Amino acid sequence: MPSNKRSNRRENFMMQSSHRKWGKLASLGAVAVLSFSVLAACGDKADSGNDTAKVEDSKVLATYDGGNVTEDQFNKELNVMKFLQPTYASMMDSADIKNYMLDQQIAYNYLEGKATDEEKKKGADMATEQLDQMKAQVDQEQLNTMLKEQNITEADLTTYMTQVMTAVQYMSNQVKDEEVQKEYDANKESYITADVRHILINFTDAEGKKRTEAQTLKLAKEAKARVDGGEDFAKVAKELSEDPGSASNGGLYEGAAVSQWVDAFKKAALEQKIGVVGDPVKTEYGYHVIKVEKRTDTLTDEVKDSVRRTLASNKLNAFMEKDLKGITKSKEEFKDPVTPPAAEGTTPEGTDGAAPEGTTPPAAEGTAPGAVEGTDGAVTEGADQGAATDGAATDESGAAGTSTDAGTETKTDGK
CATH class of the missing domain: 3.10.50.40 (Chitinase A; domain 3)
Known part of the structure; x- marks a missing residue:
């Protein structure tokens, strides 16, 4: 049973479409806790220098109402996510994931542009708080090494987290009090x-x-x-x-x-x-x-904040699925390299036509990008819907076991 101190919670959002499933990789609120779930081996302070290429020299990958996403900005986002989620880093070079990540970057850019100065300030404060908590857990030298491996700096990490937290705050402010009450009444047990x-x-x-x-x-x-x-x-x-x-x-x-x-x-x-x-x-x-x-088991201010974050995540999912296409003017589509088919009637020497040992056959049509058998393709699973994660604190195995939102139990030894 996971230890769930407030500072160490992961967001748990029910995301059902492929966008929603991969949204757990860096979705609204989930990114707020990535620092806890992925950096069990990083550090205190890092080089704040930023050698990012000038935006004006970078190829434009997408344009949208109010701005564009450059290749440099997109690659930086991809590298930040590889840093935050090293377990999934190898998947992030696939076309499906890149296309989703580009959509996501358009959304974050657009929402940041819509945010008020107050929302931007709160977003920056939230990012600083999350990053400070992350750096309090990790070793300086290891952090520097991991940042260098992904060709990013602490400044890049701060910029990305600030943008995401600004989107968090913007979407949270779109949630009405009556929506919070309705969600709580419908799913009260989830928030106890x-x-x-x-x-x-x-x-x-x-x-x-x-x-x-x-x-x-x-x-x-x-x-x-x-x-x-x-x-x-x-x-x-x-x-x-x-x-x-x-x-x-x-x-x-x-x-x-x-x-x-x-x-x-x-x-x-x-x-x-x-x-x-x-x-x-x-x-x-x-x-x-x-x-x-x-x-x-009452709707306290803390619980209200938890419910509001859940609903804000739902609103971001809805925006990604319903509104993003309308604001996108142009967008490059990534495609995976095509492997030439083998000559008719032949198979690679030493094989019987079966998939090579240790490989995974392609997912069935309709599955989420990166979905793994037995999962929904999400990054994090099985945390409360409350405060951050969520998406990400390090779980401790305990004795009571956990139940996923699909109703199945995640059982751990010693619980």
Whole structure:
């Protein structure tokens, strides 16, 4: 079960079309948290010099109402995204992804141009905050190396993030209060958060030996008895809990989205009385002794912000799908190189006509660019719809498991 402190949340937007799926790569709000999900090995301060070629010397790839996108600007965007999402870097040279990224750059340029001075200032502040949090987690030398590998500077990163955060703020301001209330009423459970402590007794011990259900339940009841007897829950959790995601933190998951957890754990988080240690709860991981310390199930200002970001993302998706074509005047189309067909009746020497080992056959028509079997092509998955990600904080495996927005469970060891 992921640790979901507010500063480490990823946006989780339900994107269904190919644009929406690839929108998770750098979509509204998701980019706000890319710094947490991808830079587990970067650093504090980087060279702020910018050797980008002059815009006037660069080929124009697209024109739109109010401006254009140059080749230099587009390549810089592509390199920034490769830096932020190294796992997906190899996919970003495909024509499908480049075409989407160019559409995305047109959208960000256009929306930045529509933003007010106040929205631009807030966008810049948001970008600075995100980047500062990113740099606080990483090593200077590694950051410089990674930036250099993608031929970008910290200034390029700041420029891109500021533009995206300005679009975030612009779209957020298009969301009406009544829309926030309607979304919350329709999906209330998705926005409920809780501070939960738990002690997990696994069905397998530390040496990998299987426990019977009776043995597991007995150990869980013994842990509960110690807490009921007056021992500090956090102390007992640190000593006994077998959940690697929370044991060292006294069993605590703070401000976590209840909707992400497996059903039995989620039910306890939603229904147990605050401050009361419940009877052991069985999940596929073992038995949990649970104490709900806090539950937020009302439309607080913080929840309103979370709902507003979700709706803002939806508005960006709608803009990309419905309005972008209308503002685009011209746009270069990228195409993948064509491999000449083999001579009729022949196959490459040493093969039987099957795809080479380790390769992946082309996706079926209608699938999202870059979609991987078992995924929806998105960059991040399984976080609450609340505050940033989202798209990206580093998840810690924990004991309750998570549920994706498709209703399936993402199960992790030790949960």
